Amino acid sequence: MATLEQKIQELVQDSIEALDCELVGIECQRSGRFLTVRVYIDKDGGVSVDDCADVSRQVSAIMDVEDLIADKYNLEVSSPGLDRPLFSLAHYQRFIGQEVSVHLRVPVLDRRKWTGKLENVTGDVITLIVDGTPQVFAFGNIQKGNIVYKFED
Template sequence: MATEQKSVAAAVYKAVREPVEALGYSIWDLDYVKEGSEWYLRITIDSEKGVDLDDCEKVMRLVDPIITELDPVEGAYHLEVSSPGLERELRTPEHFQKSLGEEIVLKLFTPVEGRKEWKGRLISAEEDGTVHLEAENRELAIEKKKISRANIYFDFDGMDSEEQEPADLSEKEENRKVK
């Protein structure tokens, strides 16, 4: 991310973090990115109870006037507020710490034991970014510099038809957190 994009994201984060947390949410991620000719300010929120559309709307109504007053960018941009989703991306040390014990998928820049993708249970994440994964009955230690992308793994094929109802998805996510 370019320096200007990082400074916009940092300024917005600083301005909205406390009000968002006062509503009972945390900011999972915040990005200011250009896609085609359009700019997007994306705020991803999370909470212990999960996040639904009403939560996103509530946070959008809260942060929109704060960001408008802050006026962090010249020109137009789209403001989006969303949940991190079931297969949330893990980008920060905090993301990895919150996901200990979860099944994750790591995509790698360089192969580890001949493979560029590993799926397994996240055992630990060190301060230097090294991720310890239990995969295929053994423990792997993978350095941060080798990881291109890390996501929670959600087995959609393992859901029965009753669980596929939209109302049950948040319950399924809650069940996943408990395991």
């Protein structure tokens, strides 16, 4: 069974690409009765406010027609930002060598949050170097992952 994020992605992917943007990923987060749908987009040369507005109008129209969400929701469209979320194995593969943080669904060694250098992606397994030691995580156990941006001094 597809998640709400997957259903939305299937509906809006082609429309976002037609606007010359890449759909990085979608997050749906409920806070009480309210649902926020976050759509992350990217583009060569960076994402402008106009790009976000164009994608927002397009996605909003599609979601209104398809009526996937019965309740009211807030739609947010933005670039991935400096702490770019990682949604797919391809994203992890693309950022090998970067510092990343992952939040796990099921703890490994009594920890859910891990931060380290992304060393390798093999099949559906991600390897981080944490304090000099390789730690291996199944992609399916990663609830959320993102780049850890380091500012230069």
